[in-house]
Amino acid sequence: MDLVKKKVKFSPIGYTRYLKGLKKCHSMFREGRILEKLAVKSWQIAPEKTTIAPKAYFLENQLERITGTAFTDDPHAAMHGGFTVEHAPTFAYKLKDIWMINGFLYKGLYNFRLHPSFQLSKKMNYFPPAIIDTEIDNASIYSTSEGNQYFGLWLTDDCANYALANQEGVPVTSNIIPYSHMLEYESYLEMNPFRTNAAYLKNAIFFDDNWGNNDNKHLRFEANRNKILSLFPGTSHPGVFILRRNSGISRVMLNELEIAEKLREKCGFKIVDVTQNTAAEILSACAGAKILIGIEGSHLFHGLMALEAGSSVLILQPPNRFSAVIKNTTDMENINYSFVVGIQKGDNFYIDFEEVERTIDLLSF
Incomplete structure (x- = not known):
């Protein structure tokens, strides 16, 4: 492992954004063409893969309730499946002379944002440091701006990428900790990144x-899940409901607690609260669950870190914000995906419990 050196260096590169020639800021990553252009060396880690998207489990007329979507262009196609999915290969790119300042990575007139702008210091955006006291000979960048904005993508993508980074050099990320459960997961997954905002x-x-969810990505995700299950083994039980409450982007389900309590009373479900319980408590409840249920959102990825292949998720979808993002992971891990679309009431929505029961019946193989 390459050591981190304390070495004072001066660079005004953080101020290049004010210069006319600075190119567009890019999120980190999903920028293979640009990275290849800037790299002194690139290589393929894993080949592409082709799969057929499976059909989701859902009742008739559910899709007709959808009035808006998030990160999903065509919910009808996504839920009916049957189409070919081309999963991109995984590449590595080696770049030289990178400056990491206040959540941005600078290379020449290109810069890459590791964190959403609302997480970054506004003062440092206008007055970034020019004196850097940390130098790393061989670093590996595994975190992404998408992962630092959405907890679920951090667990599925960034944590899986850490295994790649750890083989290549010092795993580096910025010193912003955006999630309350992040440090717990880093401990469970044996992640020990170097955090800095000026290097x-x-x-x-x-x-x-x-x-792309190629085979290598699946194996890295599976390895992380196995680490979790070795720490939180569980015996088979009917299911778990993860309460979202007011966490993350607002999507208020008026009868969330009522649905959870009915599932506990009638079906023997466990209930955990992402705003109150530790990651250990959530994972302990999820281990062994046959079905994971909750409002669509990143908090459900706690459960996906503990579900075995052949289990199921039932997503409670806001009609004005239908999203199929979680299906990308359930498809990769051979987990059955199902959903119920809520009924709009003002700015919020509620779920029909009878429809939840009927959808669970569809998952009873």
Whole structure:
């Protein structure tokens, strides 16, 4: 493992955004063409893969309730499946002379954002440091701006990429900790990144799979899940409901607690609260669950870190924000995907419990 050096260096590169020639800021990553252009070396880690998207489990007329979507262009096609999915290969890119300042990575007139702008110091955006006291000979960047904005993508993508980064050099990320459960997961997954907001990276390895769920990605995700299950083994039980409450992007389900309590009373479900319980408590409840249920959102990825192949998820979808993002992971892990679309009431929505029961029956193989 390459050591981190304390070495004072001066660079005004953080101020290049004010210069006319600075190119567009890019999110980190999904920028393979640009990374290849800037790289001194690139190589393929894993080949592409082709799969057929499976059909979701759902009742008739559910899709007709959808009035809006998030990160899903065609919910009808996504839920009916049957189409070919081309999963991109995973590549690594080696770049030289990278400056990491206030959540941004600078290379020449290109910069890459590791964190959403609302997480970054506004003062440092206008007055970024010019003196860097940390130098790393061989660094590996595994975190992404998408992962630092959405907890679920951090668990599925960034944590899986850590295994690649750890083989290539010092795993580096910025010192912002955006999630309350992050440090717990880093401990469980044996992640020990170097956090900094002001460093010079002599050599840096970047990774890109353009959201592809190829076999290598599956194996890295599976390895992380096995680490979790070794710490939180569970016996088979009917299911778990993860309460979202007011966490993350607002999508208020008026009868969330009522549905959870009915599932506990009638079906023997466990209930955990992402705003109150520790990651250990959530994972302990999820281990062994046959069905994971909750409002669509990143909090459900706690459960996906513990579900075995052949289990199921039932997503309670806001009609004005239908999203199929979680299906990308359930398809990769051979987990059955089902959903119920809520009924709009003002700015919020509610779920018909009888429809939940009927959808669970569809999952009773």
